[in-house]
Amino acid sequence: MEVTHRMQFTREEQIRRRLNWFIEARELGSVSRACKNCGISRKTYYKWWNIYLSSGSDKDSLADRSRRPNSHPKTIEGTWKRRIVKLRKKTGYGPRRMWAIFTRKGFNDVPSPNGIYQVLKREGLITKRQKPSRKKHKRRYEMPNPGDRVRIDIKYVPYLMNGQQNYQYTALDDCSRFRIVGFYEERSNFNSKDFLLNVINKMPFPIKSIQTDNDSTFTNRYTGAPKTAPDKKPKIHVFTRTCHQYDIEHILIKPATPQLNGKVERSHQTDEEEFYRVSKAQSLDELRRRYKRWLRFYNYQRLHSGLGYKTPAERLADRIGWKNMEKCFEDIQNLIKQKPKRGACQGRAKQVHFTLDKKTEQRLSQLPNLHVTHV
Numbered sequence: 001m002e003v004t005h006r007m008q009f010t011r012e013e014q015i016r017r018r019l020n021w022f023i024e025a026r027e028l029g030s031v032s033r034a035c036k037n038c039g040i041s042r043k044t045y046y047k048w049w050n051i052y053l054s055s056g057s058d059k060d061s062l063a064d065r066s067r068r069p070n071s072h073p074k075t076i077e078g079t080w081k082r083r084i085v086k087l088r089k090k091t092g093y094g095p096r097r098m099w100a101i102f103t104r105k106g107f108n109d110v111p112s113p114n115g116i117y118q119v120l121k122r123e124g125l126i127t128k129r130q131k132p133s134r135k136k137h138k139r140r141y142e143m144p145n146p147g148d149r150v151r152i153d154i155k156y157v158p159y160l161m162n163g164q165q166n167y168q169y170t171a172l173d174d175c176s177r178f179r180i181v182g183f184y185e186e187r188s189n190f191n192s193k194d195f196l197l198n199v200i201n202k203m204p205f206p207i208k209s210i211q212t213d214n215d216s217t218f219t220n221r222y223t224g225a226p227k228t229a230p231d232k233k234p235k236i237h238v239f240t241r242t243c244h245q246y247d248i249e250h251i252l253i254k255p256a257t258p259q260l261n262g263k264v265e266r267s268h269q270t271d272e273e274e275f276y277r278v279s280k281a282q283s284l285d286e287l288r289r290r291y292k293r294w295l296r297f298y299n300y301q302r303l304h305s306g307l308g309y310k311t312p313a314e315r316l317a318d319r320i321g322w323k324n325m326e327k328c329f330e331d332i333q334n335l336i337k338q339k340p341k342r343g344a345c346q347g348r349a350k351q352v353h354f355t356l357d358k359k360t361e362q363r364l365s366q367l368p369n370l371h372v373t374h375v
Helices: 011-028 031-038 042-054 078-091 095-104 113-122 189-202 238-245 258-276 284-300 312-321 325-337 358-365
Strands: 150-156 167-173 179-184 209-212 249-252
Touching (some): 011 031, 011 042, 167 189, 179 284, 189 238
Parallel strands (some): 209 249
8 A cells, every 4th residue: 555645746756766776576576575665655656656557658647547437427418508608699798697598588497607617617718717806896885766867988999990990889777777878970069968968868767967988079077177368268068068058967987987987987898798709790880770779688688697697677676666578579569659848947057076286176166056976
């Protein structure tokens, strides 16, 4: 019996150690004496000696072999394996979302999320993604009602069409994750205003506040206000002015903190993984047609882990009080037609805090109707 069988050796150490047994036996001319000096049994010696000879004196044969069983009685095979692989290749969904889909479809004996993960791992369908090192934003919150806060952001379309870069404007409701999306050929103040009016008209609920980053298409915080002469009032950005015309508060996040707009940023990642990588449009019109179908699927059919594996439409049904989900889409369209008209409460003041230089703060404080909130 080998005395040091519980000690941990590297592969190279195992091979060198067992070769030394054979060298010791040859030099002493006795296997028994060599086994006694090396602290092993004759059975162990001859076991590895026979393995060494049967391999044609291959040194690699002296390394320990894997003791992992070739199969497991609870391994997922057959129909469930085919379903999991097919859904993964079609959608790219993760184990938990796939488990939620199978459960909602009424299948019996649905494998656990971990079991689904093991199938994907064996089939080579799991790839580890390196996340960039970024300071985490510890503050987590969700607005209680639809329309309390709508987040707006801009995403580059990840490929050129006809040699031109295009842009995706996205508006996402913080409570329900319901989205409105528009595509434009350029980022501009005019397009930002046009998209904002589109969002106000198409969101199926009144909007109380809109949150954006500090892009120049949304605010004059770093462009117009700091460059305005001390004796003149800074010009209100057209995006902010339009928000005020509809009695909507415009909220700006802190600079260089995209995680404060994390929900809409995460929706852009979903677009990248489940829409842009699946199909590639040749023109802007074709992209709009394809995305219209994807957006309807996103709002009414796609399960969201952040909503407890419900759809945005189901969250709206819970919060607004729909009882018949089959008429959900028609109800939303009827709500859109009942939107308030422009200028209902144009003069409402809004509380905002700037972190600019003193001169700029003094100029901004002179404006009675412009207050921008920062979070």
